Amino acid sequence: MRALGMIASATLFATIAGCVGAQARTLEGAAWSATTTRPKSTGIRILDGADGYHLLVTKGKSRCAANKPGTTPASTYLYFAIDGARKAAVRGAVYVAVEYYDDSLGGMVTLEYDSKDGDSIPARYRHAEARAGGWTLGAHAWRTAYFELRQPRFGGRQNLGADFRLSGTRLYIRSLRLTTKRPADWAKRSVMPRVHITPKVKIGSGGQLIIGGFDPARASDVPSMTAALEAMVPGLKSIGVTSHEGYVRWNLCEPEEGTYDWSVYDAFVRIYKAHGLKWVPFLIIGSAYSLPDWYYKKPGSQGYVCLEHGQESDVDSLWNPVLKKHVARFIKAFCERYRDQGVIETILLGVTGNYGEAIYVVTGNDWTADIHGPYHTHPGYWAGDPYAIESFRAWLIHKYGGFDRLRDAWGTGAGSIGEIRPFLKQNAPNERAWLDMCDWYIGSMTEWSRWWLQETRRHFPKGDIQLCTGGHAPSEHGSDFGMQCKIAAEIGGGVRITNEASDYASNYAVTRWVASAARQYGARYSFEPAGDVNAQGVVVRVYNATASGANGLHYYFPNIFGADANRASFEKWGSEFRQRKPVVEIAVYYPQTHVKLNGNDFLDYVRPLRERFDYEYMSDGQILDGGLKRVKALILMHGSISEAAVWSRIAEWVEAGGLLLYADGMGRLRSVEGDDSWHDRIVRPQGKGRSVVFKGLGNTGDFRDFAAKTLADAPELSAGTRAMVTEDGRDDRVFATLLEGNRLLWLNATDQPVARSGRILPPWSIVETPATGN
Structure with missing residues (x-):
C-alpha cells in the first residue's frame, strides 16, 4: 500500500517540477504527504482544530487525511501552514498540486488562501484564481487538481494560523506540493471528464426539490461559486433536484444608482441553461447585506429603530417610502432581464429582516454583516423611525x-x-x-408583503411567486402566517417557511400554521431548514413535506451532501417526496390574541400533541374567514382570551354540529373587554354540536390521553380519521397522517422497527398503509 502511494506521489511531483527563479527557491520542494505511519511534512504542516479537525484513514489503498466527523463546529476544511523560511521569498504566483480521492458523484475540491489583497476576511480566505481539475465524479480513484494563487501573502491569518485551506464535499487528501511553475499538463486537467448520471431519487410530478448554497457575497466570488455549482450538477441531478436557489443581492445588481449590471447572475443562468436546472432567485432588497454603497446610510435611507434602545439598525425600514420606490424599480428591472429566459422555477421574495424573511429584525450579527460590518440587531420591536x-x-x-x-x-x-x-x-x-400596537405592527408586515407580491406579479404574470417567511410568530416578529398565506393566494402564489431542523414534532409545530392556512386559502407552500440537518432530519423533513402536501422542499447543500449518512438517507427516502393530499378533520385553536398579550408559549402545548394524531391549526384570522367549515373537531387547549367576533364564529360552528374539546385549566373564555358570556355558549352549547370538557391543563399527558380517546370514538369524524387516531394515539415517536383514498402515511422516528397497520416500519422510515377504520 505504501509503495502505491509513493509511486503516485513521485509521478505528481515530477510533473510540476521545473526551473524556478532564485527569489522563490525556498518555496520549491515544500510538500506534505500522508504515509503508512504518520504525515511527512517538508515545509508544510497540516493543522488541527476549529472547523478543521482531521484524521488519517485509508482510502483507495492509500493513507490520507480526511475531515473528522462529529465535531462541533463541523470540520469542513483541512488547514495547512507553510514554514516561514519557505514562504519568505515568495513574490509572484504560486501553484498548489493536490492529490485527492474522487469518492462521490458531484462536487469539487476548492482552495482558499491568505492573500495580500488587504486585511479583510475575504482577503484572508481568497479563492484560488484558477483551478485545473478537482471534480468529484464518483470515479473511486485518486486524482490530481492544480490551483493558481496569484496574490499570496501567506501571513498565517486564517483559522489556526493557516496559510491556506482545502474544502470539498468530503475530503481525502493524500499529498500536496507547492511550486512557482505552471504545471505542464494544466490544460489537460482543466477538461471535466464525461460522467453518466444514474438517478437515485425520483420525486413526485409537480414537486420542487430546491438546493441552496453557492452564493457570492461579492462579484469576485462568482468564478469560484459558479465553478463549485457546476461541479455539483451531476450530484444534484442524481437525487432529483429541480432547481438551485440563489440570493440575488441588490448591491450586486445595481452598483450605481440607475445602472444595472447583471453579470453576476448571468453567470449562474448560463449554468442552468447548460445543464437543464431551474432557478429560484431569492430577491433581497432592504436587508443589511443587500444595500449598495450608494444607498447605505446615505440621504433617503432609513433603518429600523428599536423601541428598546432608540438605536437604528442597518436593515432598512419597510415604512420608508424611498425604499419602496427602489424595490419597485428593481423588481421591474429583474423581471425584464430574466422573465423570458425560461430558467425561473419560482421567484422567492426576501422582503425585509436580517435575512430576507417577512419578519422584523430578530437576531444577532453573523454573515449578514459581511458587507457593511456589524449593526444594531436583536429581538424586539422595531417601530421607532419617523415613518x-x-x-x-x-x-x-x-x-x-x-x-x-x-x-x-x-x-x-x-x-x-x-x-x-x-x-x-x-x-x-x-x-x-x-393589541392595537400589535395589530398595526403585524399588519404593516402583511401589507408590505402584499405589495411585494402584487408588484412582482405585475411584472411576472405567469409562474410561481413565493413569499419567504420564518421564525415562530411571536408578535415582535411581525408575522401572521395565516394572513401571509392569504395574500400569497391572492396573486396565485405561495409561502416558503424557513424554520425546520431535525426533530419531526418540532418541525411540525412551526410549519403547521403555514400548511393549514395555505390549504384553506389555496396557496402553494414549501419548507426550508433554518440551519443544520442530521441524517435522521433528512428523512423527517421529507415526511413533513409530503404528509403536509407541500409542493416544495428545500435543503441547503451541506444538509444532504455534507455527510455520507445524510446523502444515503435522502437517496433512500427522497422518492417519498410526492404531492400527497392529507385529510385533516381535527384542528387546534391557534390563540392569536393570547400570543399577542402573553408571548408565544402555544408551541409547547401542541408539539407533544402531534404524538397522538394529525391536526390543523385554526387561527383567529382563519376562523373569521370561514376556516371552521373545513374541520369537524376543534381543540381549545391554551389561550382563553380572544376577540368577540372569533368566539361568535366558534359558538355558531359548535351549535351547527361541531365537536369541541376544551381543557378547563386554561380558564373561562372571555373577550378582550372582559365579557365571559361566550364561555357558556361555547362550552355548554345549544343545537346540534357538543363540547367535551377535560378537567385540567392542556399540556399534560392526561389531556393528550383524553383527546385521543375522545376523538377515536367520535361519530362526528370519518372512519379514516378515527382509525388514524386509534392506530397512532400514543407517545412513541411514531406518527401517522390520513391521506385521500383512506390511506395512512407513517413515520417511524425511532432506532427500532415497529409494527403498525399489519406492517413492520423500519427505523427512520416512511411507509404507506391502508387505514382500517371502525
Missing part, C-alpha cells in the same frame, strides 16, 4: 375614526394624536392599546 410613527398614527385614526374614540378605548390621558407613538408592552395603557 413608522407616522404610519401608526394614521392607522389608529383610520380604525377609530377620530382621536376621541381612541382615547376612550385606551383610557389614555394623551391630549392629541401627535402625542401617540409606538410603545412597548409595559407602557401600554391597557390590553386594547397593546
